Amino acid sequence: MEIDSSDLVATLxxxxxxxxxxxxxxxxxxxxYCLKCTAGCPSAPAMPYGPAQMVRMVQLGLKxxxxxxxxxxYCLHCETCGARxxxxxxxxxxxxxxxxxxxxxxxxxxxxxxxxxxxxxxGENIISSHNISAxxxxxxxxxxxxxxxxxxxxxxxxxxxxxYFVGCVSSFFxxxxxIPQAFVQILEAAxxxxxxxxGEEWCCGYPLLMAGMxxxxxxxxRHNVAQVRSLGVQRVVTTCPACYHMWKHFYPQILxxxxxxxxxxxxxxxxxxxxxxxxxxxxxxxxxxxxxxxxLGRKNDLYDAPRRVLESxxxxxxxxxxxxxxxxxxxxxGGNVETxxxxxxxxLSQRRFQQALDTEAQVIVSACPQCExxxxxxxxxxxxxxxxMDLMELVWRSLDTGE
Numbered sequence: 204m205e206i207d208s209s210d211l212v213a214t215l216x217x218x219x220x221x222x223x224x225x226x227x228x229x230x231x232x233x234x235x236y237c238l239k240c241t242a243g244c245p246s247a248p249a250m251p252y253g254p255a256q257m258v259r260m261v262q263l264g265l266k267x268x269x270x271x272x273x274x275x276x277y278c279l280h281c282e283t284c285g286a287r288x289x290x291x292x293x294x295x296x297x298x299x300x301x302x303x304x305x306x307x308x309x310x311x312x313x314x315x316x317x318x319x320x321x322x323x324x325x326g327e328n329i330i331s332s333h334n335i336s337a338x339x340x341x342x343x344x345x346x347x348x349x350x351x352x353x354x355x356x357x358x359x360x361x362x363x364x365x366x367y368f369v370g371c372v373s374s375f376f377x378x379x380x381x382i383p384q385a386f387v388q389i390l391e392a393a394x395x396x397x398x399x400x401x402g403e404e405w406c407c408g409y410p411l412l413m414a415g416m417x418x419x420x421x422x423x424x425r426h427n428v429a430q431v432r433s434l435g436v437q438r439v440v441t442t443c444p445a446c447y448h449m450w451k452h453f454y455p456q457i458l459x460x461x462x463x464x465x466x467x468x469x470x471x472x473x474x475x476x477x478x479x480x481x482x483x484x485x486x487x488x489x490x491x492x493x494x495x496x497x498x499l500g501r502k503n504d505l506y507d508a509p510r511r512v513l514e515s516x517x518x519x520x521x522x523x524x525x526x527x528x529x530x531x532x533x534x535x536x537g538g539n540v541e542t543x544x545x546x547x548x549x550x551l552s553q554r555r556f557q558q559a560l561d562t563e564a565q566v567i568v569s570a571c572p573q574c575e576x577x578x579x580x581x582x583x584x585x586x587x588x589x590x591x592m593d594l595m596e597l598v599w600r601s602l603d604t605g606e
Contacts, residue, residue, distance in 0.1 A: 215264035223261050226300030233290040234258045240284035240294055245533050246540065249547045250274040254284050254294040261297070270305040276318060276543045279551075280413065281533035282501040295538075302415030318543040322414040325539075330419060333405040335371045341402035343369065346380040347387070354387055358401035359434065365390070365397040365472075366436040368427075368450065370443035371406050372572040378579075379572040382442050385599035386469055392602055393481040397440075403430045408457075409449040413539045424457045431464060438465035440472055442595055444498035444571045451503065468499060470570050473598055474508040477515045483603040486517040491597075492524055492564035494555065494578065495531035496571035509570050509594055516601060522562040524555075532558065534569075536577035548577070549584075556581040560589065570594045 224231055234255070241253035252260060252274040260269045269275065278298040285293040306319075328337040346369075347353050356363065367387065373379045390397050405427055408420035431439060441447045447468045455461055476482045493513060499505045506528045513521045526532050535541075535551030556578055559567045567582075567589060569575055579591040 216266040217264050219264045219266040220261050223297065223300050223304070226303060227293075227296040229292055229296045229300075231258055231261055231292065231297070234262075234292055235290075237289065239287040239289070240292070243283045243287045244294070245281065245283065245535070245551050246277045246279055246547060249544060250277050254278075257294065257297065257301075258292070261301075270301065270309050273543060275301040275305060277540055277547070278538050279497070279533050279535065279540050280538040281497040283497075283533065286501050286529050298538075299412055299415075299417065302413075303417050304415075306415035307418075321542045322416075322539060326411055326414050326416040326419065329406045329408075329411055329423065333423065334375060335406060335410055336375045338375050340405070343374045343404055344399065344401050346374060346383050349380065350384060350388070354391055354397075356398050357387070358399055359403065360398035361434050362436075363396050363398040363434065364437050365395055366431055366434060366439045367397055367399045368404060368407070368431075368439050368441045368446055369399060370441060370446045370572070371410075372576075373442060374404075376572075376576075378576060379593075381596050382572055382575075382593045385593070385595040386442050389473070389476070389482065389595065389599055389602065392604060393476045395476075395481075398434065398436070400427075400430050407443075407446040407449040408453070409445045410539075412449075412453070420453075421457055424454055428454060428458065428462065436464065438467055440467050440469055442469045442570075442572070442593070444468065444496045444503075445573070448498045448502055468503075468505060468508070468570070469595060470499070470505065470509040470512060473594070474511045477512060482598075484516050484598065484601045485603045487597075487601045488518040489565045490520045490522060490563060491566040491568050492522050492559050492562040493527075493594075494524070494534065494559065494567060494569040494574055495528060496569060496574050497531075497533050497537055499570060500531055501529060509568075512594060512598065513568065516597075522564055524558045524562055526558060534574045534577040536573040549581075552577045552581040553585075556585065556587075560587065565589060566597065567591045568594050568597055 238255050241247050241255045244254050247253040251272050275298045280295040333340045369383050373383045405423045408423045411420040450466045532555045534555050535548040541548045575593050582591050
């Protein structure tokens, strides 16, 4: 059978690679198809086209086939690919650009897909209500109502040293209320001068990037930065790694200027407070293991701070999982993949959970609301006698207040 080369060429978009590289910031000419990204990708077995194939399709100009493929929506954005690539090409960066192109150019064709509909609804929630759940945004501090005493100056205090950026999940999902509750009580115990934005805190914007709607994130970014600057704080601290990653990397990129404000994750703050002797921990005779969140670990190289905190607990036995730090397995909760393939997420969380059980830990500790949610769901499915806990909660429950 003869192939008409003119028909084949007619299906190619020779400017596709340049457009994708501009959107993603990735130089795809450096890929020499070693397949290390595909070999390590947790989602690859479920993808019609694996990570390396997606790069090659961009290089060949197979635009329509790739933008209409579920492969770009199965990326967990866990950065296992970038950690293994000898040229540090990020498939997460690539799929972020491809998702935006798909939403902009193939929106009508993809409209019937339930996953696409869900992502559009998510984006509309953020744009109209300034949070992912379409709740009344003025209720962002509802988690504080269960505290015995609400910290003074919790909302909009000018001149505070630290601004706690709570994030949508911990603000509106009761399962994770314990994270901000624990963190603010730790800050109080340490004598830290802090505040929060309350209803003036808008979604960090990261879910818009994951939904292929990154072009609409500018308004929320500019609003949050303006509110923080108006209070005159010195640093922004988050308990959510996705919020941290957004503030640390995408905010300066979107604003095209430096923030002029220090950005830290709460695990870094805890390590500092312990090093300075501003908080002390009681004996905690348990066996614990730690799960590295992808947004905190591979994306930001924050491995040592949470481990320094765990090693500060008197009588706590800390056992590492077989895959840890840079090689840690994703819990399955990233990249909005659950919207498209919940079975895949379940498989990945089960795999990681089993590694945790192999350590004989009584407590699985992480530092991410999404990781806690995913691993807790797996613990319930397995009916396992193990507790999944955020590091903030573990520290708060073990604070030595002298009482």
